[in-house]
Amino acid sequence: MSDRIEVQKTYKTYVGGSFPRSESGHYYKVFDSEGDFLANACRCTRKDFRDTVLAARAAFKGWSSRTAYNKGQILYRIGEMMENRRDQFVKELGQIGFTKEEANADINASIDRLIYYAGWTDKYQQVFGSVNPVASAHFNFSILEPTGVVSVLAPENSPLLGLVSVIAPIIAGGNTCIVHASEQYPLPSISFAEVLNSSDVPGGVVNILTGIRSELVEHFSSHMDVNSILYTDKIDKETKVKIDELASNNIKRVVKKNITDWYEKDSASPYFVVDFQETKTTWHPVGF
Numbered sequence: 001m002s003d004r005i006e007v008q009k010t011y012k013t014y015v016g017g018s019f020p021r022s023e024s025g026h027y028y029k030v031f032d033s034e035g036d037f038l039a040n041a042c043r044c045t046r047k048d049f050r051d052t053v054l055a056a057r058a059a060f061k062g063w064s065s066r067t068a069y070n071k072g073q074i075l076y077r078i079g080e081m082m083e084n085r086r087d088q089f090v091k092e093l094g095q096i097g098f099t100k101e102e103a104n105a106d107i108n109a110s111i112d113r114l115i116y117y118a119g120w121t122d123k124y125q126q127v128f129g130s131v132n133p134v135a136s137a138h139f140n141f142s143i144l145e146p147t148g149v150v151s152v153l154a155p156e157n158s159p160l161l162g163l164v165s166v167i168a169p170i171i172a173g174g175n176t177c178i179v180h181a182s183e184q185y186p187l188p189s190i191s192f193a194e195v196l197n198s199s200d201v202p203g204g205v206v207n208i209l210t211g212i213r214s215e216l217v218e219h220f221s222s223h224m225d226v227n228s229i230l231y232t233d234k235i236d237k238e239t240k241v242k243i244d245e246l247a248s249n250n251i252k253r254v255v256k257k258n259i260t261d262w263y264e265k266d267s268a269s270p271y272f273v274v275d276f277q278e279t280k281t282t283w284h285p286v287g288f
Contacts, residue, residue, distance in 0.1 A: 044216060149225060
């Protein structure tokens with residue numbers, strides 16, 4: 001009897017609370033730290049991104065209108081569900097070169113980061129909003145409102161902690177997001193999508209695509225219904241100029257985080273929530 005041929009898994013994307021394959025049907029190979037074949041990942045296209053923007057936009061109104069307390073509950077719930085899937089993350093991080101101790105440290109830091117931002121959901125308005133002095137018989141308030149749909153180029157070399165660290169402040173502030181996972185190490189991101197799917201996160205709030213970054217960066221930067229783009233990795237000057245130019249077509253906010261070590265204290269901050277907020281000033285007459 002001949003040796004059995006193992007069925008190789010193709011990891012799907014996460015869009016609108018479901019796990020579709022790429023519209024094109026194309027995929028690319030993912031390898032472990034030893035260079036051995038590990039799995040297939042969807043090679044997403046412009047059409048996939050456009051479909052994902054529709055899901056993120058549809059989810060925005062409902063998510064942004066939820067109470068701060070409820071958003072905090074949901075972020076906390078994501079952390080709880082990550083604890084339950086620890087063994088799965090340890091295995092996948094181990095396949096790309098993490099020791100068991102390093103993998104557990106990465107998972108612990110990811111869970112702690114979710115809890116950290118869960119605590120900020122009902123506080124950042126108090127800290128960063130204001131009552132402004134004016135020379136008239138009015139109250140003048142400045143409050144923060146979510147920007148909208150955010151496209152994210154997730155850290156390439158921190159496929160779990162870096163991924164969680166960019167998603168959490170965006171959704172803590174009431175935005176929805178479309179994330180391009182690490183191209184080389186996409187598997188932890190899809191496992192994180194499974195965590196999101198089994199948590200209380202509404203479909204479309206977080207969407208995760210895989211694929212070749214050089215093929216997708218133009219679409220992440222240019223789509224006219226995306227309000228902001230975030231990237232963290234060092235990129236070449238030509239790509240940076242392309243992102244800035246394409247983003248300018250609809251005055252899309254470009255946020256760059258110069259973070260190389262996601263364990264550092266500076267890799268988590270309430271200012272990361274404010275990065276994706278708009279300041280709204282309202283006037284109200286004093287008295288009746």
